[in-house]
Amino acid sequence: MHMLFVLLFAMSIFSGCTSPPPHRADSEVVKTPTIEMQSFLIQPQHLDMGSVMEGEEAQATLFVRNTGLLPLHIAEVYSECGCTVGSVASQEVPPGGFTTLDVRIDTTAKGEDIVKKITVIDLLGNKEEAWLTLRVKENPHAGDMSGRGIFSGKCAACHVVPAAGKVKGEDIYAAVCAMCHGVEGRGAYAPKLRGQDVDALRLILQHGIDRRMPAFSREKGGPLSPHQIVELTNWLSGLDE
């Protein structure tokens, strides 16, 4: 379930960017042409990576451009936290050239929005920074689900509510069964449901099997009315094996 954010930037964007980035001078060297000769940029300098579900890895590609007159030697790429890693495709970049900078952010146990700074340093100590922002959505299935009923609490929003008002068996199935038993009963996380006897189906929906397959009938705390169970089981039992 990895989401891929690969952002490609047209070269044309770059042509509009001419101001050289600020530099850090380590030693008190008299202004030599070296300053203009060595310069680079990370593009974009601020990237919105959109949103991912907590626990997923987010990925982005940035560019490091050599805007100077001499070859660029990238010494280091880092970010403040271990959950973010960046690596460049090439450490040497010719004048006017660029290399890609791949960034991966692990969102495990990150319940909130993320802002990350990526720093690139060249061999002379020149530093450039880029900022990444990422929204992290709460994962309803994070953590241990054993011992939690699918009809209770927050789970109900997706495992109960969608059945409301559904009349046709096919629609009821798509709303609250397909997520586990697959499209049209073909099986997925839970067994396939094709070619089953209508009475056996009704019995299971009324009483359930175990915690993983609880009773769906209203009288046992489930989301389905007696009428919905009739419609659903009539439709399901009509699917050939």
Ligand code: HEC
């Ligand atoms: C935002 C909607 C949503 C919420 C909230 C939600 N589920 Fe689900 N659930 C789904 C969907 C969609 C699937 C189908 C598989 C998938 O896409 O992950 C699913 C599948 C499952 C499965 C089958 C196993 C699997 O991962 O495929 C179980 C078990 C389950 N949910 C239990 C729960 C429990 C327990 C809760 C509450 C703690 C819960 N769900 C909350 C949408 C939700």
Ligand code: HEC
């Ligand atoms: C959260 C996941 C989940 C949902 C949603 C779910 N089921 Fe199940 N179901 C299971 C699991 C897991 C089993 C296997 C249980 C076992 O054998 O212990 C199962 C078993 C069954 C069986 C018995 C199948 C066999 O061959 O043994 C039937 C029938 C069934 N489910 C019908 C349904 C119907 C109809 C719906 C929708 C109203 C539904 N289930 C919704 C998880 C789910």
